[in-house]
Amino acid sequence: MPGLYLHIPFCKQACHYCDFHFSTSMGLKGQFVEALIKEMALRRTYLPDPSALLETIYFGGGTPSLLTAEELTQIFDAIQTNFEVSPQAEITLEANPDDLTADKLAVLAASPVNRLSIGLQSFHEPHLRLMNRAHSALESSQAVRRAQAAGFENISVDLIYGVPAAGHGIWEEDLGQLFDLRVPHVSAYALTIEPDTAFGRRLKKGTFVAPPEEFVAQQFEILLTQLRAHGYEQYEISNFCQPGRESRHNSNYWRGVPYLGLGPSAHSFDGRSRQYAVANNPQYVAAVLERGEVPATTEVLSPLDQANEYLLTTLRTSRGCDLRHLRDALGLNLLADRTEYLGSLLTQGMATLTDDTLRLTDAGKLLADHITLELFAEAPSAVSA
Structure with missing residues (x-):
């Protein structure tokens, strides 16, 4: 069954490894939400069967946890107006630990969101500072425990391995703290140095040294061994879960299920072609609000x-x-x-x-x-x- 992806292109600050589309300026945030809602109406018939129930909804970014209670309500009202949503839909929102205060979690718990994907990346303070993350190591674990206390049981956390270090001790400690949290889903990614990122520019200048491939491979092997020992199944190269706790939304991507992507830089797939929205907030907002157009490129798949x-x-x-x-x-x-x-x-x-x-x-x-x-x-x- 089809899915809906919403790209929320705002962040408090730029992580040094990130090459996703986002802006640290919040000036257009209100207009963006207005444009996102209008895009839903413009594209409500994009999916092959517009009457099919949405089985998954995914708020990605950027940092969707920056949305206010009012903005979330506006977006969910628009989703209900434009689409039929399954009563059992998986509704995921990506969140940064520093945003998950008790007040924010109360807002999310009162919303239709029923799954959180929390970007921890590490429990090691120097690694978080190296990556320019906005949260602290203490907030990494606190955020998960607060979410659990607020009633969220369906939680995924992100970790990054292959961060430069003298050995594997820090990575093993990260995994140990992860297991203490008892979350049902883990996404673990190797640190990738993309050219148009802070790390990429520093690598080019010679002020950053990426770890050897062998080091990264060894950390991947440690990851596999430790997660399996704690009952996690590797259902995709970077994704691990307790039995039956796969991400339904991402699993549908890998199965070729059609989905509609909304927002700047979002991708859509209707089974025969892909669309790629412009990765520019002002251009996106102007096209949708002023001209009633979705600034996207279509690629028909041979x-x-x-x-x-x-x-x-x-x-x-x-x-x-x-x-x-x-x-x-x-x-x-x-x-x-x-x-x-x-x-x-x-x-x-x-x-x-x-x-x-x-x-x-x-x-x-x-x-x-x-x-x-x-x-x-x-x-x-x-x-x-």
Whole structure:
């Protein structure tokens, strides 16, 4: 069933690793909410079946926890006006720990939000300062406990590994504090240095040194070992949960379920094409409010694009890539075209192949991007009848 994504493009300050679209200026926040609500009306028929119930709603950013009670109410009223929402919908809001005061949590608990995704990133104060996070190490754990006390049981937390350090002790301590919190879902990402970020610019100047790939790989392996020992399942390369506690919204992305994205820089997918909204707050607000237009670019997906996307998303998941579906529905016959490469993956212990379903092993997950590129580098061959 379809989902709704809302991009809230405002942050208190810029984290040094972040290359998502956001602004630290709140001057347009009120007009943005007005534009977001108007965009809902403009795009209410975007999804293939506009009458289908929304099964997931996701507030991402940016920092959605910067929304006020009044702004949240306005947005939810507009969602109810323009869409049919399932009574069992998963409704997630990303939040920073410093925003989760008792008052803010009371506002969120009184709203339709039923799942929080809290961006902890670390429990280690020097690492938080290095990344230019707005919260303290103490607030990392306090925010989760406050959320639990406010009635939120469905909580996900974000952690970042591969932060430069003398050894793995800090990462192991971070994981220990995570387990003490007993949250059902964890998203863990390797620190990635993107060019147009503070870290990227410092790397270019030589004032920041990224850790060796081997160091990052070792921390990933520690992550896998520790989370499994505490009962978490890795259902996607960066996502772990207690049994049955997957993110329904993100899982639908990886399954190719259509979704509507609202707000500047948001992406949408209708099953055949993608849309990309302009990543500029003033341009977005002006286009929607003044001209009644959504400033977005549409990309129609070719059969090869669809096959490549299926490979890219499914290989990251524990479900794996159904090679028969890839052949019969999308026209890419890897079993015939890439027999030798698939064989090498199996021989090297990078993947398993069971009932024509290709899954990456732990070793393969470390090279997931490389393996995926190798597999969809070839043009699809015709499939004989």
